[in-house]
Amino acid sequence: MKLLSRIKYINNLLETGEVSCVELTKKYLDSIEKENKILNAYVKITQETALKTAKKVDEKISKGEKLLPLEGIPMSLKDNMSTKDIETTCCSNILKGYVPIYNATVWDIIKNQNAVLLGKTNMDEFAMGSSCETSCFGGALNPHDIKHVAGGSSGGAASSVAGNLAVYGLGSDTGGSIRQPASFCGLVGFKPTYGAVSRYGLIAYASSLDQIGPIASCVEDAAIIYDAISDYDSKDSTSRGSRTKTANSLNKCIKGIKIGIAKEYFEGIRDDIKSSIQEAVKVYEDLGAEIVHVDLPQIKYALPVYYIIACAEASSNLGRYDGIRYGYRTSFYSDVDDMICKTRSEGFGKEVQRRIMLGTYVLSAGYYDAYYKKAQKLRGSIVKAFKNVFDSCDVMLAPTVPTTAFELNFTSKDPIETYMTDICTVPVNIAGLPAVSIPCGFDDKGLPIGMQLIGNSFEDAVILNAAYQYEHQVKNKIYKQTDIGVRI
């Protein structure tokens, strides 16, 4: 069985001259040309940028120079990360045609490493959704079965990697938007500790929850990417940078490590997913880990707390779209106020408008104390509860999503039913903790099942090592190649 492309493997091919970076890039671009019509993973292809960078990499190789870890590796960026001179839309009609005049810090970092940007990936509009179907470009499909969604909101990023139309993608995770699509597409999705990766240039949804991270085909790749992008950035007032490098600490023995299991995470989870995770628990026990049972009753409030806080922040963050400085502007209006209202109603999709309305409601006079203030207090309780849990264990193990990938047209149903699917992913964002979703099996339709390892604040290296040990133990049994995309 062939596996998806991996960073070190490709880096070796380039350095040994088995393939030139231009040849490799063309292979990816050709595959995208062919397969993206079906998968809809990309909403913009950046062929010129990609080939220009690839040529630079080939020149470096011809001089016998050593490549940086991400140099020459073809990759994708979610369309909410600002790319100077390259259209960035957040998959919203309100930002169609918007061309940023500066780069997001993450893009600046990897661009300086000569990362080969193949294109910008599809996402739920303003990252508000769990299926990628609120995108104004239509949803991204799951390469494992195109009758199913790739997940969301970073669905395009996951689809691009699972379909091998990119070696890795950068996504963003506000309530599970990296981990959930990674779980649906059988990939590794890593949401770092809040503050570890700069948010500068990431188009804001909910600033106290948003975090950029990698979607990759193995744990080692996620660690390599994290090491490259996690750095202190004075342009992001909440930036802290990383405390440790992770890729070189992936071989640590986990004998004696305490893995916490909270029963609250398993309520309402499909039986086959529970069984897959129980199998993973056995693997960890064989590796010498100690399983401890922990209580986390506060997470039953995590979902409403998340939606109140996220929507409140969104209503404020999205106030900037007024049609004056950038983005769409309505054609017919009577005065400025009418112009702003019409611009926003015509430019934003239904789900975005619904979340702005909810956010406005919970912040409005008479409701602020009952909703926003109360949610903030509960957020404090959830942070404290996780802190206590990590006094008795090193990492937590939980499902990533209660189900496997949804069938198409999922979001057209009841909004609450859609929100409920985020139940396992949002607590981590509320507490600002790191979590990585890794594949742990398949359902009876052959769709991937994911589980997540959650760590204490800034212990990103600990969870990546635990994830790597599991992956190493079960080898390739948890990964499945699709018939799509580039074969190297």
Add this chain to the structure above:
Amino acid sequence: MITHEDILKIAKLAKLSVKETEIEQLTKDMSEIIKFADTINTAVEDKDEEFDDINNIVNAYHEDEVIKSFDKEEILKNSESVGNGCFVVKKHVNRR
């Protein structure tokens, strides 16, 4: 319970124009969502717990100095309507 009037009031605050035909469905959706949000009010409040910031970040001050900013032309290029180095909007202040 969310009413049609509530929806119109929130829409006005949020600067969204809601069509007559959408009010019914929006009221229904919002009522469901608020009912769901209301579940937090069943939680016993931890009186000591206040949330400020996850990583206990304090304000980061920098020197008050003029640094290189973006070029004005660059900033204006994403706007639908510009003139004389400014964003152009319809006149909205009337002389008394």
